[in-house]
Amino acid sequence: NAGVTQTPKFQVLKTGQSMTLQCAQDMNHEYMSWYRQDPGMGLRLIHYSVGAGITDQGEVPNGYNVSRSTTEDFPLRLLSAAPSQTSVYFCASSLQRRYEQYFGPGTRLTVT
Amino acid sequence: KNEVEQSPQNLTAQEGEFITINCSYSVGISALHWLQQHPGGGIVSLFMLSSGKKKHGRLIATINIQEKHSSLHITASHPRDSAVYICAVRSTQGGSEKLVFGKGTKLTVNP
Numbered sequence: 001n002a003g004v005t006q007t008p009k010f011q012v013l014k015t016g017q018s019m020t021l022q023c024a025q026d027m028n029h030e031y032m033s034w035y036r037q038d039p040g041m042g043l044r045l046i047h048y049s050v051g052a053g054i055t056d057q058g059e060v061p062n063g064y065n066v067s068r069s070t071t072e073d074f075p076l077r078l079l080s081a082a083p084s085q086t087s088v089y090f091c092a093s094s095l096q097r098r099y100e101q102y103f104g105p106g107t108r109l110t111v112t
Numbered sequence: 113k114n115e116v117e118q119s120p121q122n123l124t125a126q127e128g129e130f131i132t133i134n135c136s137y138s139v140g141i142s143a144l145h146w147l148q149q150h151p152g153g154g155i156v157s158l159f160m161l162s163s164g165k166k167k168h169g170r171l172i173a174t175i176n177i178q179e180k181h182s183s184l185h186i187t188a189s190h191p192r193d194s195a196v197y198i199c200a201v202r203s204t205q206g207g208s209e210k211l212v213f214g215k216g217t218k219l220t221v222n223p
Contacts, residue, residue: 042116042198042213059210090155097209098143098202103155 001026006091006104013081013111021076021107023091029102031094032074036060036087037106043090049074050097081111115139118199118214125221131186133217135199138180142209146173146184147198149216155198158184189221 007022025032033048045058049068063085065077074093078085091104119134135144146158159166159173161182166173170189175182186193199214 040215042114042215043200043211044213045210088153092155100157100160101145101211102157103147106153106155108153 003027004091004093004102004104006089006107008107009105011107011109013078013109015081015083015111017081019078019081021078021089021091021109023074023076023104024072025074025091025093025102026072027093027095027102028071029093029095030071031097031099032068033058033092033101034064034066034074034076035090035092037090038087046076046089078109083111085109086111114214115203115205115212116199116201116214118197118217120217121215122218123220125189125219127190127221127223129189129221131189131193131219131221133184133197133199133219135182135184135214136180137182137199137201137203137212139201139203139205139212141177141180141201142204143202144175144182145200145202145211146182147200149196149198151195158197186219189219191221191223194219194221 004025030051034046035043044060047066049055089107092101094101117136143162149155170187172185196216196218198216203212
């Protein structure tokens with residue numbers, strides 16, 4: 001099993017550009033989530049999904065969209081990138097919401 | 113005040129030392145997680161516990177629900193244990209559960 005995969009590993013965007021961070025898991029997990037990690041702060045939840053077709057907002061959802069058309073994939077879309085979105089983004093999955101989470105390797109995003 | 117506080121923020125130890133990292137929280141929880149973030153950035157789940165104590169190899173995690181406190185112990189520490197250790201609680205505050213993360217404890221183990 002590949003576990004949780006994320007692409008790209010690194011990305012540089014200009015302010016106003018849009019892009020999609022990809023996340024996929026091959027463990028048939030129902031629960032998937034996106035976090036951002038900023039210096040001096042704990043991981044913060046952006047969006048999450050409890051199953052295909054169901055998504056909900058987390059703590060810091062503004063400027064991001066998600067969709068969950070399949071169990072495996074949970075892409076995160078930045079609609080119009082801003083410097084405040086410079087961060088490291090982690091995707092995670094778990095069998096269900098209350099179970100142990102498995103994290104992807106992260107995407108380091110810089111917005112100039 | 114942060115809902116999850118970890119101490120110390122930074123910890124330097126010599127190889128072989130016994131390490132303790134602390135986590136205190138101020139909300140009701142259904143579970144507590146300990147995570148390890150390697151220098152390369154990857155995050156691995158070490159423990160999930162809701163009571164008592166769990167052990168895996170040289171790592172031991174304990175939780176005291178009444179005192180709202182958890183500890184992560186590393187016995188016979190090794191340079192490969194150098195990482196950031198993150199405590200996260202599954203908070204039941206406000207009616208819906210959410211994971212709240214501490215800021216992490218950076219551990220450096222010198223040979």
